[in-house]
Structure formats: C-alpha cells, structure tokens
Amino acid sequence: MKIAKVIVDVPLMQTDKAFSYAVGQEFSELIEPGMRVHLPFGTGNRLVQGIVVEVLEQSEQLENLKTIAELLDPEPVLTPEQLWLADEMRHSVFSYKISCLKAMLPNLLNSNYDKLLRASDGSSSKWSELTEAQKIASAKAVRAGEISIEYLAKSKENRKIEKYLSVPDLDKLAQFEIEKRAKKRLELKYFLLRLNQEKIALKTLDFSTQIIKFFVEHDLVKIEEVEISRTKEKFAAIQSDQAKQLNAEQTQAFEKIIHNPERTFLLEGITGSGKTEVYLQTIDHFLKKGQTAIMLVPEISLTPQITNRFIARFGDKVAIMHSGLSDGEKYDEWRKIKSGQAQVVVGARSAIFAPVENLGIIIIDEEHESSYKQDSSPRYHARDIALLRAKWHGAALLLGSATPSLESRARAMRGVYDLLLLTKRANEAAILPEIQVVDMRQEISDQSTNFSQTLLQKIKEKIEKNEQIILMLNRRGYSSFVMCRECGFVVDCPNCDISLTLHMDTRTLNCHYCGHVQGIPQTCPNCQSRKIRYYGSGTQKVEEELHKILPEARVLRMDVDTTRTKNAHEKILDKFGKHEADILLGTQMIAKGLDFPNVTLVGVINADTGLNLPDFRASERAFELLMQVAGRAGRADKKGEVIIQTFNPNHYAIQLTKAQDYEKFYEKEMAFRKELSYPPYYFTVQVLISHQNEEIVIQKAYEIAQLLRQNLTTKAKILGPTARPIARTHNLFHYQILVKYRFEEQLENALNQVLELTQQRENKNLRVLIDSEPQNFV
DNA sequence: CCTAGTGCACCA
C-alpha cells in the first residue's frame, strides 16, 4: 500500500506539518509528490486541499489512516525543486509551509472553499453568494438543523479553449452533394474548399450552429479543441528585432558570464549603458544551449517598453508574468512555462518561482529595488530564492543595477559575486545629464508655490522647444494634511496615528494606511473656527498649480490614484510617448525604467520626502531614486537636464546625486552602516508585535525581547522594543524589536519559540510577525 | 437534573 505525506491547506501552527494518508488503489499508480489532492480532514472530515510532498511504499498495513479523496492533477503542479525550495525558504521566512507552496502556484490552482447550504426543501445556495444578512439568517437556520452544510473545495482552474474546424478529407467534401436550396450549407462547403485544409476558429465563422452540426454529422468536418493563450494577440503585434553590436565593456561582461555559468555576477552600469542588451544576449546564449532563463523586473517598471523588447527578441518563447494579468491570464502563462513552450520568463518578484526546467541563467534587473522583498507572508526576498535556484540548477545569477544595494555591492567587493562594470553609455553620443540642485530655502519666501523660478523657467523653455518634461513628487493626493489656522488642530485618522490626506477629486480625506475615508470638515472639529487650511502638496495639488501657472502645458498625472484601473499605467505612458502631453507628473513610479527620447528635463519637486524617515536605508533609497529619475533625462541625442529642489541641499545623498558618484556614496554609506552595525555588516531580523491594547503590546514586547536575549549570544544587538514610527494603524498598536547579528546559531530556534508563545491562549489577540532582513521600517 | 453558552484541544 502507498502512503502519501500531505501538507494540508489549513494555515495554522498546529497543522503546519505533513499528514500521512492512505492512497486508494485507484490513485496508487498515479500519485506523485507535487500533486494537489482533496482529503478528509479534522473531526468533521470536511474536504480540504493539500499538496503531496512525499509518497512512501508501505508493506504492512499501518494504523487506520484516512484515505485521499481525490487527485486534482494528472501530473504534479510542483516540481521536486519547488518542494525543496519550500523547505529551504522556511529557514528564513517565518511562515507556514502551505503558504510557501501556494506562493509558487498561480492563483487559479489555489482552490477556494465554499459552503453549499442545503435547505430541507432541496434548494441550495452558495455561502459566498449570500449577502451579510442572509449569511446570519442561514447560520441560525444551520444551528436549528433546518439547513445542512456541504463543503465545496473546488479548483477554479479554467483553461481557455477555442474550437477549431478542419476538413479531414477534401475530396469527400468536394463530392458531397448538397441540395441547391440549402444556400447556407453550400456557402460553407465552398468556403471550406477554398480554405484548402487550413484550420479555422469556429468563432470567426459566420454560420449558425445548425449548419456546422450538419457538416459534423456527415463527417465532413472535424472540431478540435485547442487550448489558446490569452496573450497571443499581443505577441503577434510586436515586430521582432536583432541583436545589437556590443561595445567593449558589454562584450567583456557577456564573455565573463557565459564562461562562468555557475557564478553570481553584479552588473553595475550607469543608466543608458546598455544593461538590457547584455541581458538579452546572455539569455540568447543559454537558450541556444537548450537552457531556460528567468528575468526579474520590478513590478512598477514591468512596462510594455521592457516586455516588448523581450518579445521582440525571443517571440513566443517568452512568458510574461505580472500583477496586471487576470488570474486566467496568469494561469495561461504558467501553463506555457510548465509545458516547456516558453523558455524565457519575464516577470515581477513571484516569477522567481516559475516552473522552468534546466535553468541556465537568472537575471534580476534593478536588483536594489525593495519590491523584490514580499512585504506580506511569506516574506521572501526574490534574490535569496534566486540564489537557491541557481545553486540547484548550477545556473548563473546576474544582478543588474545602476546603483546596487549596499548588500550586493559589498558581496561583490569581497569576491562572493563577480563585479562587472559598464561605465560608458551604449550610445556614444549620449552624454550624462547635467544636474542642478536648487536650495528651496533661498527661494523667495513665498510658500504658496511648489516651483522655484529656476525650474519654472526651464519648464517654459522646454515646452517652447517642443520637448518633454518629467516631474516627480513623491506624495500623492492633494494636501498631506488639513490643519486649523486658529488652534492648530490636525485631522487624524480615527484608526491610525497619522493625519488624513486630502483628495480633491473625490473631495474627501483619505487614510493611506487603512483606507478610511471621510468628508472635509467645514469648521474645525476642535474650536469651530472656519479657518481650515490645507498644507503640504501632493500630485493633485501640483497638477492644479501647473494648470494655473502654465495653462498651455498639457499635463498627465501618474500615481496610484490614476493607475488603479487595468492598463491605466500603460495608457498614460503610451499617451506621453506619443507626445500628447508635455509634462508627466507623478510619484516615484515614473522614475523606473521609462525611456522617452524626447524628455530633456527632469524636475524633482521635493527631494526631501523620505530623506529624514526613521529608517537606516533612507539615504540609500533617496540616492537610488534621485539617480534613477535623473537617468530619465536626455537618453537620446539631446542633452538632458535635471533640477532637484530641496530644503537639504547639503545632504550627502543629494550632493552625490549631483556629482553622479555612486562610488563615493557607497563609501560614505558603508562607513555609516559600519559605525551603527547595520547591514551589510550585520544581518537584521525584525519582530513586530501588535494588539488593540497598548499596555498589553508593551508588556508582551518586553517578554519577547527577554526571550530573545536569553537565547542569543551577547554579540547579538537587540534594539527595542520601541513603538513603530506610526504607532497605531487599523486600530492596533504596533511595537517592534530589531535584532542585529552576525552569527547566531540559536536564532531560528529562538524566533520559533517567539512564534510558539503566540499560540498560548492568553495571547489570543496578539499578532506577532517576524521579518528577516526587513526592507521598510516605516 | 437539564440545557444553552463558551473555552479548548485536536486534526493522519
């Protein structure tokens, strides 16, 4: 008899282990690790989905095991490599194994559970389709025994199928007599004869099903179901292109990578140095060897500009995975990869789990981006997964950036990674942009405007020359807070310790943390004064200001609020690319990966946002962002100009952006990290503790800190507990502990003990999150 | 002594 070890889809600590199930005779031949199954679980024997991680042959009859109810897959949906990855992940990602496994599957394969409510009269309804009131009524009826419950654990898998018509025997069709008055039948006959055996999609035919049926019944045509890719049309529209000539530096990088295919490389290249061309050619090299490739791009820059380059070069060998796709589209791409049809995967963070076989190279572009770390459970870093996968396959790993993260650069300096430098712009004619820093303290004390004279002048100049401008303002909404001039009262979110942001389009005050929305008060809630004023500028306000100062300028605004709908992102960029607007105004999402040759001016309205955040990476982030946005200026033959407005003109992140000196920044920042024992000199783990009651959080946070101190060596530095910078959100108080360490054998063990603590009943409402190498402290 | 309500351990 066979026994299957299964991880059940019940994400809880007590069920976070493999359960043994008997395999019935009917599945015995088929079952394999990596398949999804349905099984009876718990006292009610409700059907639960699970993933088989191991199949054992058991000669003697084991004690009464339950039996697997259903096999959901004809073949494994997870590879042995992915099962191994889930094991490895758990050493650093403090999450349930089932969560790790599910992170590797497209959503469609992660089944949703629904309850089918059966009334005594035989009628039934689905729980998920009921209104809140109906749910309550049904729940009562269930208790009264009037309604019984059935659990549905149904897979949502749906392949998009298209029906195709084909003619198996042309002669037979030609000789087949059709009566003259059957005009439509005759029409179809001659149409098919003209097609000459070519397949045709049923939906493109303008014949009724009756007519088609007649032909099928007489064996004249065959109908085939073909699984189609939802993204096919998009691919067909893109023109293919050829490899470009590499310059000396690019060639050197390329050669090094292909001759050391088991190494990790850090490709450091200034904007416009042609990193993408190196990526394309190295991928091509591995494809020619019969291998596959994964290319990661930050979600935000996963624009058509980037993806089209890959499609143009590799055609239908490419699978694209990003969050803009529907579940169905994601599933299609996943199938393409799984079946081996696609050998190049281009995608955001989660694409690192793509089920490719025989991996030759993994590329992570803009490797410094913090979005490569997932900020919800399982909190994995794509770079860490990439290292594991590269190890498994003996594949090359290429990290690319103009401003590498200090962690990666430090590793390259120690020889852990090989450093490859691109110091010249690929297009020789293109010169680096000129960067000017405007000290906003020196500007006329008129606080009502966001534009310095210098910036305004330049904008006008560029518009006259019919060139385009990108303006970045890292704050969305209209005003960042609303304050009473009379008593200083600021309108705060009732659930969070943060002021509400004014949104003019909807005329509401919004909380950017919990989503709370309320109206704008006419009088001060505190002193009833009418002197309510708006302070701080967001993209909406700056847009309005631009309309006032430069009514002739056409402005496009791009931020979370204008890109919420599907493809909105794409449409805005497309419009700007066609020069249907002069100014693209946006939050940091406009800084990444855009390439508009006609943009000759980049303006940073306020470089200070983020600079003074209580986060040791604040300077690094600011520097990266400014360097990146500066790189948007003058990418073709026109010289670019960058104007940075700031109240901190002497801050080193701003000074070194002006000098465009990564090297100097690296040195300076490393010295600071060394002095304060931060990464890359130390590793970090953050423990976040939340509860509705502030006293309880504080008390528990101290208990946890104590537990950590007891288990770790004195070399580990434990900071805190301290209140988070925004101490309360969603009506919960948040405290944090930061552990800085180098070598701590007992760390994993200690952190697991912390998690076990939360299982105790007295800590029921306590929320404890463990984040290894946290990226955001605010 | 019965019963509705709540807390709790366990799930193969």
Next chain:
DNA sequence: GGTGCACTAGGT
C-alpha cells in the same frame, strides 16, 4: 479553520 466535547452557569 472547524468540530466535538467538557465544563459552567443559570433555569426548573
């Protein structure tokens, strides 16, 4: 998460 079960308080 969901379930049966033990325990408890309050009613008859």
